[in-house]
Amino acid sequence: MEIDIKKPILDRNDRLAQDNRALFDEKGVFVLDLMASPGAGKTSTILATIDALRDRYNIAVIEGDIASKVDAEKISAHGIPAVQINTGGACHLESDMIQRAIAALDMDALDLIIIENVGNLVCPTEFNLGEHAKVMILSVPEGHDKPYKYPNIFQIAEAVILNKYDTLSVFDFNEEEFRSVVTSLNHEAPVFAISATKGEGVDAWAEWLTDRIEALKSGS
Amino acid sequence: MEIDIKKPILDRNDRLAQDNRALFDEKGVFVLDLMASPGAGKTSTILATIDALRDRYNIAVIEGDIASKVDAEKISAHGIPAVQINTGGACHLESDMIQRAIAALDMDALDLIIIENVGNLVCPTEFNLGEHAKVMILSVPEGHDKPYKYPNIFQIAEAVILNKYDTLSVFDFNEEEFRSVVTSLNHEAPVFAISATKGEGVDAWAEWLTDRIEALKSGS
Numbered sequence: 350m351e352i353d354i355k356k357p358i359l360d361r362n363d364r365l366a367q368d369n370r371a372l373f374d375e376k377g378v379f380v381l382d383l384m385a386s387p388g389a390g391k392t393s394t395i396l397a398t399i400d401a402l403r404d405r406y407n408i409a410v411i412e413g414d415i416a417s418k419v420d421a422e423k424i425s426a427h428g429i430p431a432v433q434i435n436t437g438g439a440c441h442l443e444s445d446m447i448q449r450a451i452a453a454l455d456m457d458a459l460d461l462i463i464i465e466n467v468g469n470l471v472c473p474t475e476f477n478l479g480e481h482a483k484v485m486i487l488s489v490p491e492g493h494d495k496p497y498k499y500p501n502i503f504q505i506a507e508a509v510i511l512n513k514y515d516t517l518s519v520f521d522f523n524e525e526e527f528r529s530v531v532t533s534l535n536h537e538a539p540v541f542a543i544s545a546t547k548g549e550g551v552d553a554w555a556e557w558l559t560d561r562i563e564a565l566k567s568g569s
Numbered sequence: 570m571e572i573d574i575k576k577p578i579l580d581r582n583d584r585l586a587q588d589n590r591a592l593f594d595e596k597g598v599f600v601l602d603l604m605a606s607p608g609a610g611k612t613s614t615i616l617a618t619i620d621a622l623r624d625r626y627n628i629a630v631i632e633g634d635i636a637s638k639v640d641a642e643k644i645s646a647h648g649i650p651a652v653q654i655n656t657g658g659a660c661h662l663e664s665d666m667i668q669r670a671i672a673a674l675d676m677d678a679l680d681l682i683i684i685e686n687v688g689n690l691v692c693p694t695e696f697n698l699g700e701h702a703k704v705m706i707l708s709v710p711e712g713h714d715k716p717y718k719y720p721n722i723f724q725i726a727e728a729v730i731l732n733k734y735d736t737l738s739v740f741d742f743n744e745e746e747f748r749s750v751v752t753s754l755n756h757e758a759p760v761f762a763i764s765a766t767k768g769e770g771v772d773a774w775a776e777w778l779t780d781r782i783e784a785l786k787s788g789s
Contacts, residue, residue, distance in 0.1 A: 387606045387690050387719060388711025415691060417717040438721065440660065440691035468718070469689060470607050471635060471660035490710035490733065491608025497637040498688070499607060501658065513710065519739055521766075546741075 362476050365444035369451070369479025376456045379562040380464065382442075382478050384502060385486035387468030390512040392420045393545035394486055395463050399429055400548065401555035406460035406562065411450045413442040413467045420465060430454060441472035444479060461562055470499040482561060488513040490520050493527035496534055503534045508541065508557055515544040582696055585664035589671070589699025596676045599782040600684065602662075602698050604722060605706035607688030610732040612640045613765035614706055615683050619649055620768065621775035626680035626782065631670045633662040633687045640685060650674060661692035664699060681782055690719040702781060708733040710740050713747035716754055723754045728761065728777055735764040 373380050385391050392412075399408055409430040412420040421433035432450040434442060442464065454462070464480065466473040474483075485506040487495055490513060496503045503509065509531055517524065528540055539557060543550035593600045605611050612632075619628055629650040632640040641653035652670040654662065662684065674682070684700065686693040694703075705726040707715055710733060716723045723729065729751055737744065748760055759777060763770035 386608060386688070386711075387715055388708070414718045416720050417714075419714055419717055438691075440689070467691070468606070469660070469691060471658075471687070471689060472692065488608070488710065490708065490736070491606075494639055495607055497639055498634045500636050516710070516736075516739055519736055 359475065362444045365448060366477035366479040369444055369447055370481075371479075372451070372456065373462075373479060373481070374565075376459070377566055378456060378459045378462055379565045380462045380478075380480045381558070382464045382466060382473070382480035382483045383486065384466045384470070384473045384483060384506070385468060385512075386470050386488070386491060389468070389486045389488040389491065390545045391465045391468070391486060392423055394510060394512060394543070395424065395465060396427055397543070397545040397548055397551045398463065398555060398558065399424075399427060401551050402461065402559065403429070405559070407458055408461045408463065409454050409459050411447065411462060411464045413446070413465055415439075415467060436467060440467055440469050441476050442466050442478060443476050447478045460566075461558075470495070470502050474502045474505055481565060482507040484508045484510065486510040486512050487527075489516050489522045492520070493523045493530075496527070496530040500534055503531055503538075506535065506538050508554070509535075509538050510554060511540055511542045512545050514542040514550060515547060579695065582664045585668060586697035586699040589664055589667055590701075591699075592671070592676065593682075593699060593701065594785075596679070597786055598676055598679045598682055599785045600682045600698075600700045601778070602684045602686060602693070602700035602703045603706065604686045604690070604693045604703060604726070605688060605732075606690055606708070606711060609688070609706045609708040609711065610765045611685045611688070611706060612643055614730060614732060614763070615644065615685060616647055617763070617765040617768055617771045618683065618775060618778065619644075619647060621771050622681065622779065623649070625779070627678050628681045628683065629674050629679050631667065631682060631684045633666070633685055635659075635687060656687060660687055660689050661696050662686050662698060663696050667698045680786075681778075690715070690722050694722045694725055701785060702727040704728045704730065706730040706732050707747075709736050709742045712740070713743045713750075716747070716750040720754055723751055723758075726755065726758050728774070729755075729758050730774060731760055731762045732765050734762040734770060735767055 424431035541554040644651035
C-alpha cells in the first residue's frame with residue numbers, strides 16, 4: 350500500500366482557495382500571485398507596478414517570506430498597505446495563510462491585491478491561493494536555460510516578466526532562445542521585458558494587468 | 570490528534586543518508602552538496618572547481634534538476650563523469666536518489682563527488698544526502714538582503730560562495746552588510762567572492778575544499 354501524503358494537503362488547500370476566490374470575486378478585487386526565484390526582483394516589480402497603477406486603483410500587497418519583514422516595510426514605505434506572512438520555513442504560501450492575511454485588509458476599499466510568494470520556482474506552482482492569475486518573473490542574470498529546468502512554472506504562468514533586462518549586455522543571455530522555449534511550453538503567456546528598478550518596459554505589463562482587472566470588474 | 574507527515578520522510582531519508590555516508594567514508598570519497606537559487610551559477614562554479622582541482626583529484630558530478638539534462642551535458646563535455654537526476658517535480662534531492670546515482674559511478678576511482686542540488690534556497694536544507702559538507706552559493710544579482718529572508722541555508726552552510734562578483738558595480742549590492750549578516754547567522758562559514766565564469770577568486774575556495782578532502786583522506 351502506498352499513502353499519498355501530498356493529496357490531502359493539496360485538497361484542503363484547494364478547498365480554502367475556493368473560499369478565498371469567492372470572497373475576491375464578491376468584493377471585485379483582482380488578486381495576482383507573483384512567483385520567482387529569490388532575488389529575481391519580485392518586490393521591485395511590485396513597486397514599479399504600484400507606481401504605474403496607483404492613480405487608477407487601490408492596491409494592497411501580501412508579502413510571503415520564510416523570515417523577516419524587509420519586503421513589507423519597503424511596500425509600506427511606498428504608502429501601500431502591506432501584510433507580511435512569515436512561513437517559518439515553508440517554501441511556499443498556502444490558502445490558509447492568505448485567508449489570515451486578507452482579514453487584516455479592507456477588502457471593500459481594494460481593486461488589486463498583489464501576493465509576493467516565497468522565492469522558489471518549484472513549490473508555489475502546486476498551491477492555488479484563490480488568485481485570478483499566477484504570473485512569474487525570471488531575471489536575466491538567472492540565465493536563458495531556466496525554462497528547460499523548471500518547465501512547470503513557465504507552463505502555468507499567465508504572463509512571464511523578464512526582469513533586469515537592462516543587464517542583458519552583462520550576461521550571456523540568449524533572449525531569442527528564451528522566448529522560443531517559453532512559447533513552446535506555453536503558447537498563451539506574453540513575455541514582458543522590464544527593468545523594474547528603472548521603470549523601463551513596465552507600461553506594457555501594467556496594461557496587461559489593467560485589462561485583467563477591468564475584465565473582472567465588468568464581470569467578463 | 571495531529572499527524573506529522575514530514576517526520577517519517579525525514580527519518581527515512583536520514584537513515585539512507587547514513588548508509589551513503591558510510592560508503593563515502595569507506596571509499597575515501599569526499600562528497601559536497603552544493604545548494605543555491607536557480608541561476609546563481611552552480612554549474613559554472615562546479616566547472617571552475619573542476620578546473621582548479623582536476624590535476625590533483627578524480628572528480629564526478631551528480632546533477633539534480635526538476636527536468637532536462639543540460640547541466641550533466643555541460644559537465645560531460647568537460648570530460649568529467651556526470652549523472653543526471655531528474656526529480657520529476659520534487660524541489661530537492663533525497664538520499665535514495667543519491668544512492669541510485671552513485672551506483673552508476675566508479676567509487677573506487679574517485680576522490681571527490683560534487684552534488685548539484687535543485688535550484689532552491691529552502692527545501693534542500695532539510696535533507697541530508699550523506700555529504701561531508703553543504704556549501705551554498707549566493708550570486709550578486711540576487712541582492713544582499715537574502716540572508717534575512719532565507720536564514721536557514723546560511724546557518725547550515727559550511728562555506729558561502731558569493732558568485733558573479735564581477736557584476737558588483739552593476740547591482741545595488743552592499744557587500745559589507747551581506748558579510749556582516751552572514752557572520753551573525755554563521756560564525757564559522759568563510760565567504761568566498763568569486764566570478765565562476767571568469768575563474769576569478771576560485772583559488773581560495775579550491776584551497777578550502779582541498780583542505781577538507783585531505784582531512785578526510787588522513788582520517789582526521
